[in-house]
Amino acid sequence: MPALSYDPQPFFKRGPTPLARFIFFSLLSLAMLFADGRYGYLENVRLGVAVVLGPFQRAAMLPGQAWDVMAAYFASQTRLSEENQQLRQQLLTQGAVVQSAQSLLQENLRLRGLLQAHVRAAGNDIMAEVLYLGRDPFSQKVYVNKGSANEVKAGQAVIDDAGVVGQVTRVFPAVSEVTLLTEKDHTIPVKVERNGVRTLLVGAGTGHAPELRFMSANADIKSGDVLVTSGLDGTYPPGLAVAVVAAVERDSGLMFARITCRPLAGVDRSDQVLIVAAPQAGLPPRPEEVADRELPKRPGKGRRGR
Amino acid sequence: MAIPSINLPPLSAARPEEILRPPKPWFVLLTLLAALLLNLLPWSGVWLALKPDFLALVLLYWCIQQPRLVGVGTAWSCGLLMDVGQGALFGQHALAYALLGFAAEYFHRRVLRFPLWQQAAHVAALLVCCMLLVLLVRVAGGAAPAEWSNFLGAISGALLWPLTSIVLQWPQRPPPSPGER
Numbered sequence: 001m002p003a004l005s006y007d008p009q010p011f012f013k014r015g016p017t018p019l020a021r022f023i024f025f026s027l028l029s030l031a032m033l034f035a036d037g038r039y040g041y042l043e044n045v046r047l048g049v050a051v052v053l054g055p056f057q058r059a060a061m062l063p064g065q066a067w068d069v070m071a072a073y074f075a076s077q078t079r080l081s082e083e084n085q086q087l088r089q090q091l092l093t094q095g096a097v098v099q100s101a102q103s104l105l106q107e108n109l110r111l112r113g114l115l116q117a118h119v120r121a122a123g124n125d126i127m128a129e130v131l132y133l134g135r136d137p138f139s140q141k142v143y144v145n146k147g148s149a150n151e152v153k154a155g156q157a158v159i160d161d162a163g164v165v166g167q168v169t170r171v172f173p174a175v176s177e178v179t180l181l182t183e184k185d186h187t188i189p190v191k192v193e194r195n196g197v198r199t200l201l202v203g204a205g206t207g208h209a210p211e212l213r214f215m216s217a218n219a220d221i222k223s224g225d226v227l228v229t230s231g232l233d234g235t236y237p238p239g240l241a242v243a244v245v246a247a248v249e250r251d252s253g254l255m256f257a258r259i260t261c262r263p264l265a266g267v268d269r270s271d272q273v274l275i276v277a278a279p280q281a282g283l284p285p286r287p288e289e290v291a292d293r294e295l296p297k298r299p300g301k302g303r304r305g306r
Numbered sequence: 307m308a309i310p311s312i313n314l315p316p317l318s319a320a321r322p323e324e325i326l327r328p329p330k331p332w333f334v335l336l337t338l339l340a341a342l343l344l345n346l347l348p349w350s351g352v353w354l355a356l357k358p359d360f361l362a363l364v365l366l367y368w369c370i371q372q373p374r375l376v377g378v379g380t381a382w383s384c385g386l387l388m389d390v391g392q393g394a395l396f397g398q399h400a401l402a403y404a405l406l407g408f409a410a411e412y413f414h415r416r417v418l419r420f421p422l423w424q425q426a427a428h429v430a431a432l433l434v435c436c437m438l439l440v441l442l443v444r445v446a447g448g449a450a451p452a453e454w455s456n457f458l459g460a461i462s463g464a465l466l467w468p469l470t471s472i473v474l475q476w477p478q479r480p481p482p483s484p485g486e487r
Binding site for chain 2: 018019021022025026028029030031032033035036037042045046049050052053056057059060061063064131132133134136138139141143170177184185
């Protein structure tokens with residue numbers, strides 16, 4: 001006996017069935033995922049959609065901004081005067097530092113001139129304000145209020161008053177996306193300020209401290225060491241403070257030490273940031289890549305020093 | 307002349323046998339845009355964890371209620387907007403929302419027969435599937451796996467379902483006939 005079908009025969013023409021449409025659109029999404037994730041082909045499309053989405057994003061910011069304005073208006077007088085006092089003291093203490101820094105800068109310039117070393121172009125730094133955090137609880141991103149209209153370029157380093165915050169990863173006309181140094185697998189070449197040991201600081205994702213990977217168990221690193229950018233990548237200017245070593249675990253069973261760090265900058269707190277000009281301009285071009293077989297084996301992605 | 311407020315339908319769930327008027331396309335578009343705006347609000351901290359995906363919720367409502375007007379294609383385009391809004395990989399929300407649209411179209415005849423709280427259970431399952439799909443794509447793309455707290459959004463979304471459907475179907479309900487009072 002034939003089973004009763006609950007689906008009525010289509011009476012009106014309705015185009016392809018939902019299943020066909022679902023398969024079509026999911027294949028399209030998968031293709032886009034690959035094109036975007038693997039090859040980065042779709043940045044122009046993203047830019048176009050972002051232009052359409054821009055007014056909505058700004059509109060969504062309005063209630064928060066209105067709240068901030070109200071809060072600032074009603075901020076108590078005492079808090080403001082306290083803050084003023086604090087800022088004055090800071091200004092005094094830092095005035096001395098700035099003056100000595102001026103003379104050091106001059107001296108440095110002269111010495112570098114002597115050495116014909118590369119001088120970092122000063123004055124191209126862009127002050128920016130954090131608009132909002134990424135809406136994505138899985139990734140560590142913030143959006144700042146300067147974009148390609150202000151000549152921000154992808155790849156520039158972003159710092160706050162205490163140290164490196166992250167790196168500009170996408171630039172839209174009026175905003176840009178900054179990936180924080182706590183983002184999983186976000187890598188910054190650093191060196192230990194105390195003894196100049198070079199290494200890489202790798203972010204470990206939301207809620208985990210960034211760590212130094214592939215450091216041999218006997219590396220000369222102690223907890224409390226300050227890490228500064230080494231400038232070897234040509235992306236981050238050398239000498240910016242990045243993090244302080246929080247803990248060093250040496251397990252004789254493992255090849256590498258497990259070193260966790262605490263970022264110095266207010267990575268998830270700072271409102272004002274500085275987008276630093278890339279120091280690339282004066283660097284000589286990279287030498288040609290040597291064929292793979294001549295290179296010593298580097299640790300691949302699959303081997304993690306844990 | 308009658309006072310217009312007398313003819314307004316009650317602000318409660320429509321009975322299954324009640325015939326709703328077809329929604330205006332601009333109303334559907336407006337609600338979708340409003341949901342997108344809610345999603346784009348700068349949520350943070352606990353609220354971000356608790357935040358339901360408003361756009362998925364409203365999409366689900368229209369896909370169930372009006373499968374011929376809002377379907378897989380609309381859901382997919384909304385997903386693209388979310389991808390750009392979140393700065394995520396292109397296509398992950400699009401894929402998840404397309405699944406949502408398909409599931410809603412598949413279930414729409416059945417779901418509307420249930421009372422609102424049982425509909426909410428269906429919705430919770432669909433939202434969790436949607437989140438799992440996004441998560442799968444992320445983990446395949448090398449992101450850190452999520453914690454259980456990331457699924458709170460699906461639960462809060464399901465809790466908001468009765469409110470969402472009452473609000474969204476209110477303009478479509480016919481004014482009660484005088485005999486019914």
